[in-house]
Amino acid sequence: MAHILCFVEVRESQVRKASLEAVSVARGLATANGWSVEAAVLGPAGADQLDKVKAAGADTIHHAADAALALYSPDLYAAALLGLIQASKPEAVLLGHTAMGRDLSAYLAGKLKTAVAGDAVKVEFAGGFKVVRPMYAGKALATVSVNAGFLPLITLRPNIFPVGSTAGKGEVKPLALPSLAPKTLCAGLEKPESAEIDVAEADVIVSGGRAMKGPENFAILKELAAELGAAVGASRAAVDSGWIGHPHQVGQTGKTVSPNLYIACGISGAIQHLAGMSSSKIIVAINKDKEAPIFQAADYGVLGDLFQIVPQVTRALKDLKKEG
Numbered sequence: 357m358a359h360i361l362c363f364v365e366v367r368e369s370q371v372r373k374a375s376l377e378a379v380s381v382a383r384g385l386a387t388a389n390g391w392s393v394e395a396a397v398l399g400p401a402g403a404d405q406l407d408k409v410k411a412a413g414a415d416t417i418h419h420a421a422d423a424a425l426a427l428y429s430p431d432l433y434a435a436a437l438l439g440l441i442q443a444s445k446p447e448a449v450l451l452g453h454t455a456m457g458r459d460l461s462a463y464l465a466g467k468l469k470t471a472v473a474g475d476a477v478k479v480e481f482a483g484g485f486k487v488v489r490p491m492y493a494g495k496a497l498a499t500v501s502v503n504a505g506f507l508p509l510i511t512l513r514p515n516i517f518p519v520g521s522t523a524g525k526g527e528v529k530p531l532a533l534p535s536l537a538p539k540t541l542c543a544g545l546e547k548p549e550s551a552e553i554d555v556a557e558a559d560v561i562v563s564g565g566r567a568m569k570g571p572e573n574f575a576i577l578k579e580l581a582a583e584l585g586a587a588v589g590a591s592r593a594a595v596d597s598g599w600i601g602h603p604h605q606v607g608q609t610g611k612t613v614s615p616n617l618y619i620a621c622g623i624s625g626a627i628q629h630l631a632g633m634s635s636s637k638i639i640v641a642i643n644k645d646k647e648a649p650i651f652q653a654a655d656y657g658v659l660g661d662l663f664q665i666v667p668q669v670t671r672a673l674k675d676l677k678k679e680g
């Protein structure tokens with residue numbers, strides 16, 4: 357049966373939200389066009405995780421539970437997916453626009469001699485696939501059409517598409533891993549500081565820039581983030597100064613984020629920073645320079661010293677919680 361195939365990323369036995377979003381997009385397209393949704397889950401994951409894939413819309417779940425897939429290997433992952441793609445010829449392959457999704461889609465495109473329509477914020481099908489993607493730090497939207505005869509590999513920007521509630525049939529089929537000696541293997545995974553929310557998956561982000569002046573001052577952002585259940589982000593200036601780790605960097609050479617709320621504290625709004633956060637639903641900028649470009653991108657601007665404003669906001673939130 358005609359179908360869309362989704363790659364489902366697993367991290368530490370948990371399926372990633374970005375992949376569930378991809379399955380939900382596939383569900384919408386499949387329902388509109390009489391297709392089914394197939395998902396390839398690579399890596400060890402329990403029945404509760406496969407249930408999430410079903411709930412997001414998958415009719416068939418190909419699960420390769422091999423322990424060798426617990427950490428990402430481009431060779432092994434591509435081999436597992438290439439077998440499925442070549443055997444079943446999907447209408448399109450959807451992946452999350454995560455670090456892994458970007459790497460794997462490029463690898464697969466090379467092997468399949470096709471191209472990637474990347475970082476999609478809208479996907480349509482009317483005889484052919486059309487993908488809308490932001491360009492120039494979100495200042496323009498490009499519509500990319502995929503020419504007939506080429507398998508569309510589409511990566512979806514995380515946090516743009518909701519995880520839907522139209523479940524699929526969820527039939528689980530084991531997926532055998534082809535025997536091959538991978539050229540490279542990931543030897544280990546270095547975790548960021550414990551219990552931190554990943555900016556790429558956060559609903560709310562409190563970000564700090566060069567104005568933070570030093571690592572110790574990130575404490576005030578962490579305190580606000582704790583009140584909001586938010587992740588802490590940073591500009592490259594703060595990361596390059598060694599005040600906070602690179603996993604927190606938002607922007608062209610950091611992560612692309614699309615939270616519901618992005619609070620930029622002492623960040624000027626350079627185009628490379630905007631490239632990573634301009635698709636946030638609500639942007640709040642705190643800056644003491646009224647000419648700072650971040651105010652052009654912001655929905656709400658607070659003109660003033662972040663060292664006064666941020667603690668005030670945190671206190672107000674604490675008071676609200678006490679009252680409520």
Ligand SMILES: Cc1cc2nc3c(=O)[nH]c(=O)nc-3n(C[C@H](O)[C@H](O)[C@H](O)COP(=O)(O)OP(=O)(O)OC[C@H]3O[C@@H](n4cnc5c(N)ncnc54)[C@H](O)[C@@H]3O)c2cc1C
Nearest residue numbers: 565566567591592593607608609610622624629644645662
């Ligand atoms: C190839 C390339 C890739 C890049 N990739 C990235 C990227 O991924 N992410 C990224 O962020 N940057 C990136 N950059 C760097 C980017 O160009 C900027 O240099 C960087 O974003 C600036 O960081 P900033 O806004 O924290 O610092 P600044 O530009 O120095 O801005 C600091 C801001 O803080 C305000 N301020 C100062 N004190 C206070 C205070 N007490 N209270 C309130 N406001 C205050 C100032 O008015 C100013 O607007 C890249 C650059 C290049 C060339």
